[in-house]
Amino acid sequence: MSAAIRITQVSxxxxxxxxxxxxxxxxxxxxxxxxxxxxxxxxxxxxSALAGLVRADSGSxxxxxxxxxxDYRAARRLLGVVPQELxxxxxxxxxxxxxxxxxxxxxxxxxxxxxxxxENLGLTSKANANMRMLSGGMKRRVLVAQALVHRPPVxxxxxxxxxxxxxxxxxxxxxIRRLNEAGHTIVLTxxxxxxxxxxxxxxxxxxxxxxxxxxxxxxxxxxxxxxxxRLRTDGAxxxxxxxxxxxxxxxxxxPFDAFxxxxxxxxxxxxxxCRIDDLEIGKPDLEExxxxxxxxxxxxxxx
Numbered sequence: 001m002s003a004a005i006r007i008t009q010v011s012x013x014x015x016x017x018x019x020x021x022x023x024x025x026x027x028x029x030x031x032x033x034x035x036x037x038x039x040x041x042x043x044x045x046x047x048s049a050l051a052g053l054v055r056a057d058s059g060s061x062x063x064x065x066x067x068x069x070x071d072y073r074a075a076r077r078l079l080g081v082v083p084q085e086l087x088x089x090x091x092x093x094x095x096x097x098x099x100x101x102x103x104x105x106x107x108x109x110x111x112x113x114x115x116x117x118x119e120n121l122g123l124t125s126k127a128n129a130n131m132r133m134l135s136g137g138m139k140r141r142v143l144v145a146q147a148l149v150h151r152p153p154v155x156x157x158x159x160x161x162x163x164x165x166x167x168x169x170x171x172x173x174x175x176i177r178r179l180n181e182a183g184h185t186i187v188l189t190x191x192x193x194x195x196x197x198x199x200x201x202x203x204x205x206x207x208x209x210x211x212x213x214x215x216x217x218x219x220x221x222x223x224x225x226x227x228x229x230r231l232r233t234d235g236a237x238x239x240x241x242x243x244x245x246x247x248x249x250x251x252x253x254x255p256f257d258a259f260x261x262x263x264x265x266x267x268x269x270x271x272x273x274c275r276i277d278d279l280e281i282g283k284p285d286l287e288e289x290x291x292x293x294x295x296x297x298x299x300x301x302x303x
Contacts, residue, residue: 002065004029004154004185005050010059012045012209019045020056021209027202029064029153032186034200034217036193038294041206043189044084047158051081063154077105080152084159084189086139090132094123094142097131098149105150117145120175122168137164144172148179155179156187161195173199197221197286205293213293220289228288229254229262229281233274241265248291251278 005027012020020042027033037043048054050061052072061068066075089097098114118124121141126134131142144160157176161169173195180186190196196203196217203220205213213220230253236242237252246253254265262281269276 003027003062004031004064005187006060006062007046007050008060008062010046010049010056010061012042012049012054012056019209020049022059023206023209023211025204025211025214027154027185027187029185030180030183031202032180032200033188034196034203035187035189035206036196036203036290037189037206040208042209043206044158045209046206047081047156047187047189050156051079052076077150078153080147080150080155082144082147082155082157082160084162086136086143088131088139088142090130093128093130094118094134094145095127097142098145101146102149107150110149113151114145114149117148120171120178121145122171137168140164141168141172153183154185154187158189159191160188161190161192169195193287193290194285203286205290207294213289217286221286223289227256227259227281229256229265230279231269231276232278233269233276235272235274237274238268238272241268246288246291246295248287253288253291 003026005025007023007025010020010023011018023042023046035043035046045054049056050063050068052068052075055069063075064078066078068075089100092100095114095118098117102108102110102114115124118127121144123138123141123145126138131139134142140160140162144157147155147157155176160172176186177199186199188196188200200217202216203214204211215223230251232251237245237254241254242252244255256262256265266276
C-alpha cells in the first residue's frame with residue numbers, strides 16, 4: 001500500500017531564500033501527523049507545493065500514489081487543504097460557497113454531506129448568511145467545510161485554530177478525530193503545541209526548510225524524559241548551568257537525572273546573586289522538546 005503522502009528530496013527557493021531544502025517525508029494512510037516549526041520554517045511552502053500551488057525546484061511530491069505535478073488533477077482531488085489565510089468570496093452565502101466548491105470537483109447533489117458538515121462545524125444556523133457578515137472564527141469554520149466537501153482521504157490543516165475561540169477548537173477537533181477514526185489521513189500544522197501533543201501520533205519538526213526531528217510523539221517526549229527544574233529568576237543564571245539549559249518565555253529549564261542534583265543547582269543560582277521568583281519540577285512536554293530542537297541541541301537526529 002502506498003503512503004498517503006510521499007515527499008522526496010523537495011527543494012524550493014524564492015530568490016536567495018531557500019524555503020525548502022531537500023525535504024524527505026512520508027505520511028502513512030490513516031495517520032494523524034503533525035508538522036511543526038517556527039514562522040518561516042517552510043511549513044506553508046511545503047503545503048502549497050503539495051497542493052500544486054507552488055512548483056518545487058527539485059524533488060517529487062505524491063498524494064495517494066499520484067504525482068502532484070504529473071497527475072495534478074487526481075492528486076488534488078484526493079487532498080483537502082484548510083489554508084492559514086482567511087480567503088472567501090463575499091458575494092455568496094455559506095451554503096452557496098460550499099456548493100460552488102463542490103462544483104470545482106465536479107460533484108453534484110451532495111446536499112446531505114454539506115448538511116452534515118454544517119452540523120458538525122456548528123454552521124447550520126449560518127448556512128444562509130452571507131460570507132462577509134460572518135465573524136473571523138465562523139469564516140475559518142467555512143474554510144474547513146470547503147476543504148471537506150469533496151470527501152478527500154487526505155486533509156491538511158494549516159493553523160486551523162489560529163485566533164479562534166475555545167468552542168470552535170473543541171468542535172473542530174471532535175469532528176476531525178471522527179474523520180481520522182473513519183480512515184482519513186490528517187496533517188496538522190499548529191503553534192498550539194498542546195494540540196499536536198494530544199492529537200498527533202507522529203511529528204516532524206522543520207527548521208530553515210529542513211526536517212530536524214521526525215518520530216512518534218511518544219518517542220520525541222521519551223528522548224527528553226529526564227527530570228526538569230523550571231524556574232524564573234530576576235537575572236541570568238550562572239554560565240555553567242545555562243550551557244545545558246533551555247530558555248522560553250522568561251523560564252529556565254534545567255535537566256537533571258536525580259533529585260539530589262536540585263539543591264546544588266539552586267545553591268549556585270543563589271550564590272550568583274539571582275533571586276528565584278518561581279520554581280517547579282516536572283517532565284518536559286512537547287513545547288520543551290520543540291524549544292530544545294529549535295535551539296539545535298538535538299539537530300540532525302532525524303528518525
